[in-house]
Amino acid sequence: MQRPERINDKQFVIGMENKIVIITGANSGIGKAAALRFASEGYRVIMACRNMEISKVVQIQITELSNNYNVDLMELDVSSFDSIRKFCSEFKAKYPHLDILIHNAAYLNYGEKEYKLSAEHIELSFxxxxxxxxxxxxxxxxxxxxxxxxxxxxxxxxxxxxxFDPGRQIEFDNLRGEFRNTRRYNVYKMYGDSKMALLILTFKMAEEFKSREIKVNALQINRVKLSKETIKKLSSFWKVLAWAQNFTNPLPSGMADNYFHICTSNEFSNVTGQLINHKREIVQPSTKEKGIAQLKNIFGSSNYPKYASDSQNAEKIWNLSTELTNE
Incomplete structure (x- = not known):
């Protein structure tokens, strides 16, 4: 067993503070819970957040609760390519390596009815x-x-x-809001489409990074308790439903434990290019999407839509990602 070292009157395991994890959107919800979990285990945590005013308060909370002073806060707006490049440049100048990168930040603005574009004129969800x-x-x-x-x-x-609906497609022709004046905006559809695209990229990037021994996986987030701030954004019907569900929905800390386990355990040390459910099971592509099988897919957690495994979809989203980011 490694000898504990005293730093600022706090106990850590030698070497663990050199394990570095970046968590985007680490100032609330699952991201905040994950930052606390990693910090409590002695990791050097980089909170990559957009709102620095809110995040600074959370950083202090996590530091105090975890007794870990290696909790860094760095500004990052994941929707902005300029912000990403600045963040990466500053991170590389400050830290010699990176062990874990968790993409937790997401855009889902409940009640939004209009197309919002990023600084690079890309639909904000994507x-x-x-x-x-x-x-x-x-x-x-x-x-x-x-x-x-x-x-x-x-x-x-x-x-x-x-x-699982065979008619559902990613609107590849509208990711820059090309049809924002003629197609009705649906925040839930754009959110779902952008997350499907992220899942497809998970599979593709796992292949691309395999020779570099970088493992890339995705976690399917199940229901968790919503914050008061989030519930306030909902319409009256969904607001009531959300309050009711919050009585039974688990706390974000449970999903944060999944983040930690998938990113640190020996169980997943050789796993890459997989979707993992909230039970820490590897989800398989569906083979049947009609009738009873369709219902099992929708209400179960063992299969994901075969749309995600379509090689043409993978090429489309990969080429578009490369083109838009100039990478």
Whole structure:
């Protein structure tokens, strides 16, 4: 057993503070719970957040609760390519390597009825949930290679089950809001489409990074308790439903434990290119999507839509990601 070392009157295990994890959107919900979990285990945690005013308060909370002073806060807007490049440049200048990269930040603005575009004129859901993580992965890959066990984890969603509908497609022709004046905006559809695109990129990037020994997986986030701030954004019906579900929905800390386990345990040390459910089981592509099988797919957690395994979809989203990020 390693000898504990005293730093600022706090107890750590020698070497553990050199394990570095970046968590995007680490100032609330699952991201905050995950930052606390990693910090409590002695990791050096980089909170990559957009709102620095809110995040600074959370950083202090996590530091005090974990007794870990290696909790760093760095500004990052995942929807902005300029912000991503600045963040990566500053991170590389500050830290010699990266062990774990968790893409937790996401854009889902409940009640939004209009197309919102990023600084690069990309629909905001896709800029934040798909193309931002793609660029971060590419820019940080060289630092991840320096780790003995580099892992990337993408936060996915049960919303992708909508793709069990054979008519559901990603609107590849409208990711820059080309049809924002003629197509009705649906925040839930854009969220689901962008997360499906992220899942497809998970599979593709796992292949691309295999020779560099960087593992890339996705976690399908199940229901968790919503914050008061989130519930306030909902319409009256969904607000009542959300309050009712919060009585039974688990706390974000449970999903944060899944983040930690997938990114640190020996169980997943050789797993890459997989979608993992909230039970820590590897989800398989569906073979049947009609009748009773369809119902089992929708209400179960063992299969994901075959749409995600379509090689043409993979080429489309990969080429588009490369083109838009100039990587």
């Amino acid at each position: 800029a934040t949930n798909t193309f931002g993580p793609f660029l971060l992965n590419n820019l940080l890959a060289d630092h991840l290679e320096k780790s003995q066990d580099p892992r990337i984890l993408n936060a996915c969603t049960t919303n992708i089950k909508n793709f």
